[in-house]
Amino acid sequence: MGDLSSAFESISSADVDPDADWSLPGWLYTDPEYFALEMDKVLRPSWQIVCHESDIALPGEYRTLEYLGESVVAVRGDDGQIRAFTNVCRHRAMRLVEGHAGCVKKFVCPYHAWVFETDGRLSGVPMKSDYPALKLEENGLAPVSVEVWRGFVFVRLEDRGFPSVAEMMAPFEEEVAPYRFEEMRRISDVRLRERAVNWKNVGDNYSDNLHIPVAHDGLTRIFGRSYEISDHGWADRMKGDLVEKPSANFWERFYQTHLPDVPHLPPESRQRWLYYKLWPNIAFDIYADQIDFMQWLPVSPTTTVLREMAFALPDDRREMKLVRYANWRVNRVVNQEDTWLIERIQKGMASKTYGAGPIGASEVCLRSFARKIRAIVPEARLHKAPPAGWSRK
Structure with missing residues (x-):
């Protein structure tokens, strides 16, 4: 693919992007040949959230993530370290574990009983002398890069120059610190929802500001005119502040009026709904009551799986539980509208x-995303699809 840093330096601002006033073309959202290239150049080197470190607090506890034909398992080792590996036995490629979560003392392959330690080492092979070419030290589980940012565990399949999660979130550290992400715990397990769309359409819509007053009556009622977006390079920031006027909708009004005291947050954050989108396909919605994670995982050019989780600070107050339910009711409608x-x-x-399509000057997040895609895959500048076989030339 070439050096990513130099690619982005050559097109780091709209001033030097001749296509800055145009959206990504429609063929990028349907073309199988482009899709394969995009998966290799954009998704494989990008960070993906797996879980919170409290989900794998004990030695042997693991969580899995499946995407791009790979199954990745993040596990807490006996030494307390979190590591990640592809969920593949090195003998005959058998899956070692099934499901979203579990706990093991060792990974034992269900096919031929090869044994791997939680640090990835191959430690046991039945009939070991039967394998002339076998070297235990060279056949451990294939490692995957791990980053733990503020308690959340991320992995990526390949290291090719994209910034870390910490680097992407650096502009917002002061803003997110009071939420105490490290102390949060899961309140909703993984939800998977398939959508008949290209993955970029999910992200484009998430960062789009112009459709809010047109398509989301509920958000317009509770935010008034406070909704705003901003581009910060590798991350987008969106926010809306709840208005004082009670909404005519029951659940919106319930949330407005019954949110309990959250003294750990500064006053301006207590009535704020804050949204971040990290390059290229992760979003998290931050509320005073909880945080929702979503990532859109490509399956095909026209199919995407939404993977969602929710976390919050431990809080047994009845009013907090009710407000979280109200939050879900409000955002369920928003999700239906977006779908x-x-x-x-x-x-x-x-x-x-x-x-x-022409893109507005105010659509700064869409401009930023399109600029990166064009930097990585120059053919993305073409308004119409090139002849088949272009990616192999």
Whole structure:
């Protein structure tokens, strides 16, 4: 792919991007050949959230993440360290574990009983003398890079120059510190929802500001005109402050009026809904009552799985539990509205009449994302798909 840092330096601002006033073209949202290239160049080197470190607090506890045809297992070792490996036995490629979570003393392959330690070492092979080429020290589990940022565990399949999660979130450290992410615990297990859309359509919609007053009546009622977005290079920031006027909607009004005291947050954060999108496909919604994570994992050019989790500080107050339920009721409607939008956008992207659309100056997050994609895959500048086989030339 070339050096990523130099690629981004050459197109680091809209001033030197000749395509800055255009969106990504529709063919990038449907073309199988482009999809394969994008998975290799964009998704494989990118960080993906797996869990919170409290989910794997004890030695042997693990959580899994499946994407791009890979299964990754993040596990707490006997030494207390968190590591990640592909969930593949080095003998005949058997999956070692199933499901989202579990706990093991050792990984024992269910096919031929090869044994791997929680630090990845191959420590046991039945009939070991039967394998002339076998060297235990060279056949441990294949490692995957791990980063723990403020208590959350991230992995990536390949290291090719993208910044760390800490680097992407550096502009917001002062803002997020009071939420005490490290002390949070899971309140909702993994939810997987398949959508008939290209993965980029999910992210584009998440960072889009212009559709809020048009398509989200509920958010407009509770935010008024306070909703705003900003681009910070590798991360987008969106926020809306709850208005004092009680909403006509029951659950919106319930949330507005019954949110209990959250003294660990500064006053301006207690009525704020804060959203971040990390390059290229992770988002987290921060509320005074909880934090929701979502990532959109590509399956095909026109299919994506949304993977969602929720975390919060331990709080047994009845009013907090009710407010969290109200939060869910409000955002369930928002999610339904967004699903309706992106599925219809996806259909439009398949039209041969659509090339690329003009992009507004205020659409700073969409501009930033498109700029990166064009830097990584120069063919993304083409408003119409090139002849088949272009990626192999």
